[in-house]
Every structure is written in C-alpha cells, then in structure tokens.
Amino acid sequence: MKSKINSFYHKALSYFGPQHWWPADSPFEVIVGAILTQNTNWSNVERAINNLKASKLLYPRSLYNLTDRKLAKFIRPTGYFNIKAKRLKNFLKFLIRRYRGSIKRMSQARFNGLRKDLLGVNGIGPETADSILLYALNKPVFVVDAYTKRILLRHKLINETAGYEEIQNLFRHSLKRDVKLFNEYHALLVRIGKEFCFKNNPKCLRCPLSE
DNA sequence: TGCCAGGCCGGGT
C-alpha cells in the first residue's frame, strides 16, 4: 500500500515530467483560481482570471470593493458565478480583516489554526483550503480531489466509501512530508486523471501507473 | 445532445 503510493509517484513523474504547478503569477492568483476552479474546467478559470487582470482588478482590495454583481460578471466563464462571487468575497473579507489583506501575514499563521479558519470561511471546503495551503502558502499538506479518489479507486487502493481525511492520511503516512513532493504528486494525479482516468470508463485507459 | 469539469453549502433524514 505504502510502496504503491510511492511507486505511483515515480512512475508518473518519469512518464510526464514535472508539472510546474500551480499555474499563476502570484500566491493571490493561486487562491482566486482555487476558489474559481471548484467543479469547473481550468480553461474557464483562465478566462475569468484574464478578465480580472485585463481590468487590473486582481488584488484583494480591488476585488473586495466590487459589488457581487460586478464581480460575477468578470468571473462568468467559470459557471456558478453568483455563488463564486460571494465565496471570493467571503475569503477576501477574512484576508483583509484578519491579515490586513496580506498573504504574507496569513502565511505566517500557525498551520492548524489557519486551516481551521479557512474551513470556517463559507465557500472554502477541504480541497480548496488545502490547495491554498500547499500551492499559495507552501505548507506541506496533501491535496485530495476527484481525480485522486478516482485513480486510487480504480487501482483498488481505497474503496468507494473513502472520505477526504482517509485518502489524505494514506498519502501523509506513505510519503516524506515535503512541500515539493506534495505539490508535484497532486499535479501529476490531475494530469493522469485528465488523460487516462475518465469518469465514464470503468477502468483507467492504458494508465502509466499500471505499467 | 448530453456529459463532464481540479467542490461546497444547506436542508432533510
């Protein structure tokens, strides 16, 4: 089990090479992307972020000062734009009030408290919180997503009932606690999921992990 | 045409 988790990583890395995640120009952009990509194709998120950049709005206070309706207009391509506008502003309010709008100050908070606080923001669940912690703040926490679960399920390392924590613990107990490793591994799982492990297929298709 | 995409919340059991 542990050795499978480790060998999957080496197989995936040698097959695909490093993924250079998260694709963004700043930690703040990572966070915005993490919220916007909830159940949404990444290419749609890029459009939304480009809309914000084109209007020079991709800053905490600039976004926070927009009305929900205006913000929703910019992020329209991501779908769920009304609810995501609210969710973004919920996070921005948290960032501004608690850390005076500074990602750097937020990143200096103690890990356990910060994760709990992020989960307390309406619209931030476990995957989004952990994506923020790992990819924006460089904290060593493993991100679990739909691809992660599906891939492990197809390879019978978990069963259908496995929840977020259970899957996360599987990685935590199998891997060296290392930001770079967690970053790369999750990115590789997404890559494999997109190219080999489709939802409607019962099995992964010529999955490089099976070699 | 219908299904899918890097979830999460709120109300009901």
Next chain:
DNA sequence: ACCCGGCATGGC
C-alpha cells in the same frame, strides 16, 4: 453523520 439538489459556463 451522511445524502442530495442546486449552482452554470464552455468543450467535446
């Protein structure tokens, strides 16, 4: 503690 409907655009 789970289960489920709702949220919505763009690509194939």
